[in-house]
Amino acid sequence: MTGLAISLHAALAAQNAAVAASPHMNQVLEYLTVFILSVFVGIEVISKVPSILHTPLMSGSNAIHGVILVGAMLVLGQATTTPETILGVLAVFLATLNVVGGFVVTDRMLEMFKGKPQERKKRDEGDA
Amino acid sequence: MSRGTVLDLCYLVAAVTFIIALMGLSSPRHARRGNLVAVGGMTLAIGATFAQPHLQHLGWMIGAMALGAAVAVPTSRFVKMTAIPQLVAIFNGVGGGAAALVSITEYLALTGGSRLSCVGAPGTACISVSGVKYVAVYKILEVVLGVIIGTVSFSGSAIAFAKLQELMTGRPVTYPAQQVLNAVLGVAVVVVGALLLVTGSLVWLWVLLVLALVLGVAFVLPIGGADVPVLISLLNSFTGIAVAASGFTIGSNLLIVAGTLVGASGILLTRMMSAAMGRSLPNILFSAFGSVITASGSTEAADGRSVRSGTAEDIGTLLAYSRKVVIIPGYGLAVAQAQHVVRELADTLQARGVEVFFAIHPVAGRMPGHMNVLLAEANVPYDELKEMDEANPELPTADVALVVGANDTVNPAAKSSPGSPIYGMPIIDAGAAANIVFLKRSMRPGFAGIDNDLLYNEKTVLLFGDAKDTLTALVAAVKAA
Numbered sequence: 001m002t003g004l005a006i007s008l009h010a011a012l013a014a015q016n017a018a019v020a021a022s023p024h025m026n027q028v029l030e031y032l033t034v035f036i037l038s039v040f041v042g043i044e045v046i047s048k049v050p051s052i053l054h055t056p057l058m059s060g061s062n063a064i065h066g067v068i069l070v071g072a073m074l075v076l077g078q079a080t081t082t083p084e085t086i087l088g089v090l091a092v093f094l095a096t097l098n099v100v101g102g103f104v105v106t107d108r109m110l111e112m113f114k115g116k117p118q119e120r121k122k123r124d125e126g127d128a
Numbered sequence: 129m130s131r132g133t134v135l136d137l138c139y140l141v142a143a144v145t146f147i148i149a150l151m152g153l154s155s156p157r158h159a160r161r162g163n164l165v166a167v168g169g170m171t172l173a174i175g176a177t178f179a180q181p182h183l184q185h186l187g188w189m190i191g192a193m194a195l196g197a198a199v200a201v202p203t204s205r206f207v208k209m210t211a212i213p214q215l216v217a218i219f220n221g222v223g224g225g226a227a228a229l230v231s232i233t234e235y236l237a238l239t240g241g242s243r244l245s246c247v248g249a250p251g252t253a254c255i256s257v258s259g260v261k262y263v264a265v266y267k268i269l270e271v272v273l274g275v276i277i278g279t280v281s282f283s284g285s286a287i288a289f290a291k292l293q294e295l296m297t298g299r300p301v302t303y304p305a306q307q308v309l310n311a312v313l314g315v316a317v318v319v320v321g322a323l324l325l326v327t328g329s330l331v332w333l334w335v336l337l338v339l340a341l342v343l344g345v346a347f348v349l350p351i352g353g354a355d356v357p358v359l360i361s362l363l364n365s366f367t368g369i370a371v372a373a374s375g376f377t378i379g380s381n382l383l384i385v386a387g388t389l390v391g392a393s394g395i396l397l398t399r400m401m402s403a404a405m406g407r408s409l410p411n412i413l414f415s416a417f418g419s420v421i422t423a424s425g426s427t428e429a430a431d432g433r434s435v436r437s438g439t440a441e442d443i444g445t446l447l448a449y450s451r452k453v454v455i456i457p458g459y460g461l462a463v464a465q466a467q468h469v470v471r472e473l474a475d476t477l478q479a480r481g482v483e484v485f486f487a488i489h490p491v492a493g494r495m496p497g498h499m500n501v502l503l504a505e506a507n508v509p510y511d512e513l514k515e516m517d518e519a520n521p522e523l524p525t526a527d528v529a530l531v532v533g534a535n536d537t538v539n540p541a542a543k544s545s546p547g548s549p550i551y552g553m554p555i556i557d558a559g560a561a562a563n564i565v566f567l568k569r570s571m572r573p574g575f576a577g578i579d580n581d582l583l584y585n586e587k588t589v590l591l592f593g594d595a596k597d598t599l600t601a602l603v604a605a606v607k608a609a
Binding site: 027028031034035038039040041042043045046047048049050051052053054055056057058059060061062063064065066067068069070071072073074075076077078079080081083084085087088089090091092093094095096097098099100101102103104105106107108109110111112113114115 | 139142146147149150151153154155156157159160163164166167170173174177178180182183184185186188189191192193195196197199200201203204205207209212215216219220222223225226227229230232233234236237240266360361364367368371372374375376378379380381382383384385386387388389390391392393394396397400401404488490495496497498500501504505507509510511513515
């Protein structure tokens with residue numbers, strides 16, 4: 001019980017020290033700014049998507065959060081212990097599934113959305 | 129410029145390409161280009177990450193990426209378009225899982241690893257006090273959020289996948305005291321998260337992980353098959369938020385921007401979808417809709433009223449001599465995989481000079497906008513696909529409203545009977561057309577389990593059978609007329 005109390009005390013002291021240190025708090029505020037601005041950008045951009053494209057929107061935004069791959073690579077790249085390495089490798093694998101699968105299927109879907117036949121013909125001729 | 133600055137600039141460019149991709153989705157015309165721009169941005173971000181200094185385990189990293197790509201590419205290339213919802217569910221789930229793992233790994237590194245940043249220097253995220261490392265409380269909070277949200281998204285998506293893939297029943301799974309148990313689970317997750325916050329002990333991290341896995345499963349089980357698409361949109365949003373939380377944890381603006389974009393847009397999309405179903409989000413998530421009502425609906429249908437059923441020949445002639453035909457496709461069309469035949473019918477009619485367009489309800493299909501994808505796959509030009517608000521003013525001037533495998537989305541009860549479970553849901557006004565043709569499998573009510581007065585309307589003719597078969601018969605009949 002005393003052990004827990006002491007470690008709790010030490011933890012709180014450490015946390016206070018870390019939080020009070022202003023350079024780091026500034027950093028967190030900076031991230032928070034980016035976060036909040038992104039919320040507004042996200043809402044603004046999505047409100048313009050017509051319902052005809054809602055499925056590609058879900059699949060496309062699904063691919064975008066696959067950017068967690070970058071995070072997975074960073075934590076694996078800095079892993080020093082075996083558990084960290086194992087979890088990191090798993091994270092990289094899962095994130096790759098997300099990003100690759102998401103983009104491929106979105107592209108496949110969007111490729112199918114075509115305009116009137118004459119437009120399509122023109123485009124096909126242009127390709128040929 | 130230092131290497132760090134260049135890499136940060138690469139990440140900034142990547143974040144901008146993601147915004148451009150979402151902007152591109154405002155029209156089918158530039159949507160594909162936008163998506164390819166995002167692919168470029170993602171490639172740049174991954175390339176920049178490889179250029180980070182002191183990267184270890186490169187062999188494992190490249191191996192895991194190669195394996196992931198080897199699995200994902202064929203899966204997403206060859207999956208049927210009708211199976212898109214479950215594919216999105218599974219890719220979303222693994223993304224959430226990855227986000228949770230990144231948070232956990234970073235926490236392990238902060239508490240136990242030999243990270244240089246953790247030597248007790250003031251102003252760092254963790255501090256060493258007499259040989260033991262302590263992580264700042266806000267840092268743990270980010271980890272807690274990342275683990276809970278990412279893990280719930282992972283296990284929830286897995287169950288959603290199983291429901292859509294029909295590996296388990298699509299019906300809501302209910303058991304006694306379900307809501308109470310779920311509430312207890314939710315509270316337990318919060319409490320364990322708080323304990324982790326205060327003690328910083330790894331034990332609580334593992335307990336939290338297990339509880340969040342169970343919570344994801346328990347949360348999704350009572351949600352019925354037709355509501356699962358709304359759920360996927362919500363889970364997609366969760367994964368985005370989990371990615372943003374991981375971004376806070378490892379200090380990456382790119383992850384914060386991308387994750388938040390997806391999180392915010394997902395929540396907005398979820399709200400738009402529940403509005404299209406005329407129901408509130410809590411109602412969709414917590415009411416186990418479809419289990420109770422289906423039971424009462426089947427008795428309601430047998431009230432002795434008679435319907436008029438026609439032959440393919442009669443209906444074919446009616447269609448062939450119309451000026452304007454509006455096709456209203458629904459879930460039944462997707463189930464019967466009849467998107468190509470319905471396109472053929474539209475073509476045949478257009479060749480005779482009949483004006484044809486498709487009126488698409490926002491929640492038609494197995495996912496919002498899914499019907500549009502299916503019809504696009506069958507080469508229907510997107511300008512023939514009209515959204516509900518655009519189609520409704522045209523229906524009073526239509527000679528025929530051809531309802532293919534849809535029911536609830538044209539049910540006038542949504543407008544006229546306040547007691548109906550779908551009351552308030554916007555519908556396609558098929559009843560306004562001069563003639564109404566229903567292609568239906570049977571007299572069974574739609575998903576909401578309620579009778580449709582439109583079936584008994586004197587303007588209505590029914591043609592029973594599998595949508596693919598009846599449409600094929602109609603094509604032949606129109607050609608013969």
